[in-house]
Amino acid sequence: MPNYQGVWSLSTQYQAQGQGNWPSPPLTGDTAIIFSISSASDGIQYQQIASGGNTIEFGSLVPSGLTSSYNGSMSSSTYALQTQFSTSGNRSDVRYVTIVTKGNTQDWGDLNRDCWLAACASNNTRGIMFGNAGQSTSYITYISLSSQGNASDFGTYQDSTYYQQGMALSSTTRAVTAGGYHAAVSAPTYATDTMEYVTIASTGNGTDFGNLTVARRQGGASGSNTRGLFLGGANNSNYQINTIDYITIASTGNATDFGDLTQGRYTTSTSNATKSVCYGGYVASPATSYNIIDAVTIASTGNATDYGDLQSFTLGSAASNAHGGLS
Numbered sequence: 319m320p321n322y323q324g325v326w327s328l329s330t331q332y333q334a335q336g337q338g339n340w341p342s343p344p345l346t347g348d349t350a351i352i353f354s355i356s357s358a359s360d361g362i363q364y365q366q367i368a369s370g371g372n373t374i375e376f377g378s379l380v381p382s383g384l385t386s387s388y389n390g391s392m393s394s395s396t397y398a399l400q401t402q403f404s405t406s407g408n409r410s411d412v413r414y415v416t417i418v419t420k421g422n423t424q425d426w427g428d429l430n431r432d433c434w435l436a437a438c439a440s441n442n443t444r445g446i447m448f449g450n451a452g453q454s455t456s457y458i459t460y461i462s463l464s465s466q467g468n469a470s471d472f473g474t475y476q477d478s479t480y481y482q483q484g485m486a487l488s489s490t491t492r493a494v495t496a497g498g499y500h501a502a503v504s505a506p507t508y509a510t511d512t513m514e515y516v517t518i519a520s521t522g523n524g525t526d527f528g529n530l531t532v533a534r535r536q537g538g539a540s541g542s543n544t545r546g547l548f549l550g551g552a553n554n555s556n557y558q559i560n561t562i563d564y565i566t567i568a569s570t571g572n573a574t575d576f577g578d579l580t581q582g583r584y585t586t587s588t589s590n591a592t593k594s595v596c597y598g599g600y601v602a603s604p605a606t607s608y609n610i611i612d613a614v615t616i617a618s619t620g621n622a623t624d625y626g627d628l629q630s631f632t633l634g635s636a637a638s639n640a641h642g643g644l645s
Contacts, residue, residue: 344418344419345364345366345417345418345419345420346418347366347367347368347369348366348367348368348590348591348638348639348640349364349365349366349367349417349418349638349639349640350364350365350366350367350588350595350597350636350637350638351363351364351376351391351393351398351415351417351588351636351637351638352364352365352373352586352597352598352628352632352634352635352636353379353389353391353398353400353423353632353634353635353636353637354379354630354631354632354633354634360378360379361375361376361377361378361379361629361630362375362376362377362378362379362415362422362423363375363376363628363629363630363632364376364420365595365597365611365626367588367589367590367593367595367638367640368590368592368593370595370611370613370625370626371625371626372626372627372628372629373597373611373626373627373628373629374629375420375629376415376420376421377415377420377421377422377423378422378423379400379402379413379422379423380413380422380423380424389401389402389435389436389634389635390435390436390437390438390447390449390486390635391438391634391635391636391637392438392439392440392445392446392447392461392463392637393417393440393445393463393588393637393638393639393641393644394440394441394442394443394463394464394639394644395417395442395639395640395644396416396417396418396639397414397415397416397417397426397463398414398415398417398637398638398639399412399413399414399426399445399461399463399637400412400413400414400423400634400635400637401429401436401438401447410428410429410432411425411426411427411428411429412425412426412427412428412429412461412468412469413425413426414426414466417638417639418639425466426461426466426467427461427466427467427468427469428468428469429447429459429468429469430459430468430469430470430471431457431459431469431471435449435483435484435536436448436449437449437483437484437485437486437495437498437539438486438635439486439487439488439493439494439495439518439539439643440463440488440493440518440641440643441488441489441490441491441518441519441643441644442463442490442643442644443462443463443464443519444460444461444462444463444518444519445460445461445462445463446458446459446460446472446486446488446493446516446518447459447460447461447469448475448484448486448493448495448524449483449484449498456474456475457471457472457473457474457475458471458472458473458474458475458516458523458524459471459472460472460518460521471521472516472521472522473516473521473522473523473524474523474524475514475523475524476514476523476524476525476526483497483498483499483535483536484496484497484498484499484510484535485497485536485537485538485539485548485551486539487539487540487541487546487547487548487567487641487642487643488518488546488567488641488642488643489543489544489546489567489568489642489643490518490543490642490643490644490645491517491518491519492515492516492517492518492567492568493515493516493518493643494513494514494515494527494546494565494567495513495514495515495524496511496512496513496527496530496539496548496563496573497509497510497511497512497513497530497533497534497535497537497548497551498510498512498535499535508554509533509534509535509552509553509554510533510535511529511530511531511532511533511534512526512529512530513526513527513528513529513530513565513573514526514527515527515570518643526570527565527570527571528565528570528571528572528573529572529573530548530563530572530573531561531563531572531573531574531575532553532559532561532563533553533554534548534550534551534552534553534559534561535551535552536551536552536584536585537549537550537551537552537559537584537585537587538550538551538585538586538587538594538596538597538636539587540587540588540589540594540595540636540641540642541564541567541589541594541616541641541642542589542591542592542616542617542642542645543567543591543642543643543645544566544567544568544642545564545565545566545567545616545617545642546564546565546566546567546642547562547563547564547576547587547589547594547614547616548562548563548564548565548573549562549579549585549587549594549596549612549614549622550562550579550582550583550584550585550596550599551584551585552584552602556602556603557582558582558583558584558599558601558602559582560578560579560580560581560582560583561575561578561579561582562575562576562577562578562579562614562622563575563576564576564619567642575619576614576619576620577614577619577620577621577622578621578622579596579612579621579622580610580612580621580622580623580624581599581601581608581610581612582601583599583600583601583608584599584600584601584602584633585597585598585599585600586598586599586632586634586635586636587636588636588637588638588641589616589638589640589641589642590638590640590641590645591616591640591642591645592615592616592617593613593614593615593616594613594614594616595611595612595613595625595636596611596612596613596622597611597628597632597636598610598611598628598631598632598633600631600633607631608631609627609628609629609630609631609632610624610627610628611624611625611626611627611628612624612625613625
């Protein structure tokens with residue numbers, strides 16, 4: 319397909335339009351990429367974070383049909399990557415899109431460990447994946463964001479119990495993961511309130527950071543280079559919660575209450591330097607899907623406000639070219 323540059327004759331324009339090859343201009347500004355994997359959609363949507371509003375179609379996940387998969391995403395200022403791990407064992411890919419150019423996912427490399435519901439964070443050069451299933455040790459893995467290739471071992475959690483479904487965010491130097499699921503602990507106390515961190519540029523095991531205000535799993539996480547927010551999720555009783563917590567990433571210590579989402583739910587989140595945005599979500603009982611988008615101003619505290627709607631419900635993950643690990 320021709321690129322957007324250059325001077326086109328009228329006949330070439332008509333031909334391109336007729337063939338569906340008329341190029342879109344590159345996206346500009348702070349862009350959120352929302353990857354969907356659900357029974358309703360294998361699509362990719364995007365939103366301009368600064369202005370909000372409803373999401374717009376970006377492209378499709380290729381290959382499609384990974385509705386039983388568990389995934390997380392990470393991004394540099396150029397690329398958004400999504401992990402694609404299938405419980406049937408037939409896919410353990412990392413796929414990517416170029417953020418300014420709408421289109422379908424392409425192959426980046428392979429995961430080296432099972433990464434169910436991976437909690438992912440990144441800076442501009444390296445992506446960190448927290449999460450492992452089916453093994454007695456919970457691994458941290460990483461992948462280069464500057465060139466295509468496979469994931470490698472980074473270290474392990476302090477708590478080596480089967481641990482997954484957490485949330486993660488980053489500054490330019492540090493990645494923090496919070497919450498998650500202890501399958502070795504009987505319900506209703508299987509969710510955790512622990513937080514751990516790693517230095518992105520090095521390798522090594524997680525270090526204790528502090529505790530969330532409430533134990534949870536499968537919420538959103540995003541923020542600026544200085545402040546991280548953990549948004550929503552499900553608590554120990556498997557009820558969806560609307561709690562938003564915040565931390566100062568450069569220090570350690572317990573999280574502080576920030577405010578509430580408009581609706582408690584499983585959700586996903588990304589940000590630019592000023593706003594954290596939550597995209598869609600799900601409540602398990604009664605089973606309800608949401609296409610709502612919430613936003614908060616990172617530097618303040620307070621409840622989330624409506625920021626638009628998704629084109630379609632998502633159980634996927636979100637990334638951007640302006641999150642806290644890039645600023």
